[in-house]
Amino acid sequence: MSSDINVTVASFIDRLKRRQISGSYNIAMETLQILKRFVSAARWSHVNDLIDQLRELGNRLERAQPTEFICGNIIRRVLAIIRDEVEEELASTMAQTTTEPMISSMFNLLQKPAVPLQKSLDQPKTDIRQVIIQGIKDLIDEIANIDDGIQQIAIDLIHDREILLTPTPDSKTVLKFLIKARERNNRNFTVLVTEGFPNNTSVAHEFAKKLSEHGIETTIIPDTAVFALMGRVGKVILGAKTVFTNGGTISSTAGVSSVCESAREFKTPVFAVAGLYKLSPLYPFDIERFVEVGGSHRVLPTMENDRVGSYNRLDTVNPVADYVPPENIDIYITNIGGFAPSFIYRVVWDNYKQEDVNLEGVQQ
């Protein structure tokens, strides 16, 4: 492996650690670029070598920022592409070699040797590199155009004179989706935006301004007013940061969970918009570990607490993300269609391979 790619990877990891790169989209794109370079620079004797290298890289990226799932998702997607390719290759060579007997006996079926397959795989490996890189390019295209796909599906979901509430003002997908709905259908609807104190307040203000610039009636409400207003809200739209196999989601703003909880109370439908690349094959066993906790200084201005002389019994916790359980979400709108949370696992396994869920350690 050339040192150049090592430098790129290491500095990307450093930036992840320092939170100098943010936003799922940016991270996804950057990861893909690195993967492209990585694959083209990598040397391997067998595809499995490459898979191992990629898994190792994925593990490093995941460890750099355990609450940023996008890197892991992307790498797993690429791994899935490779594995699919390998399988296809296998199938085709099998088709060639195993033309003779169709099915003779059970015994034959079991003793089908793996040895000749290995051999046949060795030959087309230059080809595989091209295929992988093409796969990565496709992935880049897919992610770049994700908003279009979502908009196509979502536009019909918004009705005239409807009141929408969005608790995730930092989601670009939600923003574009609302603006498109307004422009394309020329519908009149009202959007309530939660303030997102303390981490997202300024983002919420930006978001609301942009919406109002596009002629959408927008209201900023404090996070505390959600329950009171929920009765009048027609739909809750939220942007997902990560969607787990169980259909639960990690949102990029704290407070989403309570919004969804109150929406459930009022039987208000909750729509979550998410690009396909946000689906993660992980299962949220330990929610605590998946929710990033941010800086305390946002909650309480740092320099204003006089704590000299006595012990600090004052604690501040500032989670920057929130976990929404699947039962509080009605539908996920992805670029390939809308799915119920209970169906998400199917979509996940269409795109990922089971053996790549855990990137740690060398696979058998």
Add this chain to the structure above:
Amino acid sequence: MPPRKGKVANKSANGGKGNEAVQDERLQAIVMTDSFQTRFMPLTSVMPRCLLPLANVPLIEYTLEFLAKAGASEVYLVCASHADQVNEYLENSKWNLPWSPFKVSTIMSLESRSVGDAMRDIDNRGIITGDFILVSGDLVTNMEFDKALEFHRKKKAEDKDHIVTMCLSKATQFFRTRSHEPAAFILDKSNDKCLYYQDIPFASSKKKSSVAIDPELLEDVDEFVIRNDLIDCHVDICSPHVPPIFQENFDYQFLRRDFVKGVLSSDLLKKSIYAYITDDYAARAESWQTYDAISQDFIARWCYPLVLNSNLLEDQTYSYESQHIYKERDVVLAQSCKIGKHTAIGSGSKIGEGTFIENSVIGKNCQIGENIIIKNSYIWDDSVILDNSMIEHSIVASGVKIGRNVTLEDGCVIGFNVTVDDGKTIPNGTRISELPVQKMPSPFLDDGSYTDEEDISDREQKHLIEPATDLVGEGGTGYIYESDYSDIDDEDSILDRVTNTLTYRIENLYFSDDSTSSASTKHRKRRTMSTTSMTTDREAEDGLEEEDEDFEKEAIATVERAMENNHDLDTALLELNTLRMSMNVTYHEVRSATVAALLRRVYHFIATQTLGPKDAVAKVFGQWGMLFKRQAFDADEFVDLMDLILEKVSKQNFEKPEFILFSALNCLYDRDILDEDVIYQWWDGVSQDPELEKVKTLTAKWVEWLKNADEESEEEESDESESDEN
């Protein structure tokens, strides 16, 4: 992204080309790894301050992380004490890898005794090419440096005399990470230009302070603010003009007290300094007190995104759990142990049954036994704590063994590799080190690495340190470390006791935080006074004493140099005078030093048998006695001079002190430096110390003779030939 740029520059620098095109983008950083203080003794006798772990990460990492984020492309670490350790650490760290965001190199500035010295050294080396960041190696901050830099560039475009931007963060007066050098900043309200800087006493000190501002400074200023609510973490963006200013003003030692104040109040320089005020977290671990506070803040995620679970070191695997608990992999927790809030536990550590830990940091590979209570404490790597012990608000350094049923009371510092035997109780605020730490009135830096052998032997005669067996027990190893001033004062020990009982905090640990630059050549009285903590008055006295001694050493060296190199008299005098002024001492000290130097010279001649006693005295005093002419001006001063000669002669261990004294005085008399009246006056008032009797024998005769001669000459003015014969 800023680090990107850094990388580009880095590459070009590695290639040896030094791409000039990116010069504007390049940001250099100077890190003062040495604190030039002794606050972290005794631990800093073994390890430099910047490598002490704060929340299991060496302090320097925080600073480097900040610089990486700030987009520095070249980082220079100025090392003085334990420079080899700093260097070695860096070589093996991630910052030395090819993908490090900046190029890091160490500058060995072993002689530096203050920030001023280090800056002069930097100037001599000529490494500064553009604007640079000046920080200390113990900074913990999540400051958004981009904004500060932008501010700096904007101000620089507006004001071409702009040389320094100080980055300050807001805090209330009693904020716990507040700097130990409180100061008032006088700022122009409209543009944050710093008009004046004044260091002020501590909030806890009884001294009242005032700020005197030259009205001229406030001319052309519409509105100004005086602010005492700023934490000054010494993060400065400096222009390349700064090191030369230190060079020109060779007596500048401190960045703020000397440099900032000097620049602002100087009519000649016409440079301006701006203050950038931020709300972000910024603090320096400059004492145990701030160490404690910053650890707690860091654990409680006050300087997010700089948090423990971002795993600053490559081999760390911290993950975060609610209530601000951080655990690395391979931590073994017994079922019944309780881990309370604000706790970090390093990998490989084992916590036994029934143990309770809260508000604490446990290092790697620690063995914590059963039923132990650890609260508000910092246990560093590889320590062993046996069952039923209790540790409250203490620091336990690496490799320590603590026996069963041991109690560490509030504010103990247990140094590296100390062993404490079973059942011992270490009282409040005790500091124990593995080896005796040499104490000197003018401690060198944070450590003892440059200790002058003679110096120690001199001092240690008074203070023979014995192992503190009553504290650490029979099976224990450890020496008690007392801060330099613990045995001097009455008033302050009361103050200490008051603070000890009032606040159960580590702040009580630090009493001696005198500045080491008192050991340096140029020194001002006010300096030592104001770096001291709440115990200002006491240390002021010490400061004076120290100063005198330093001056004496320095002055003796000057005179000796002059004699050896045969300088002319004027040069020697000029040097002495400069020294005198810069240290603010009286002529008495100058005379004392000169006498000592001359007598040493004489002694040297006699001892090496180059010259006989008489010739030696005649030669030395004959040639250099004239110095006194410009060091003493009236009769009293001459009397003082003679007292000094008497005193020094008796101290110098001459074989025949009486003869030396007599010849020296006679020689001075012959050269018209001493006149008869003065001699009589001195003789009348001379000390009657029996020890000096022997020394005075010859002189007595001489004075007698002088008197006679005088009388005679009064009677007969022409009778000089007779006296000559005598």
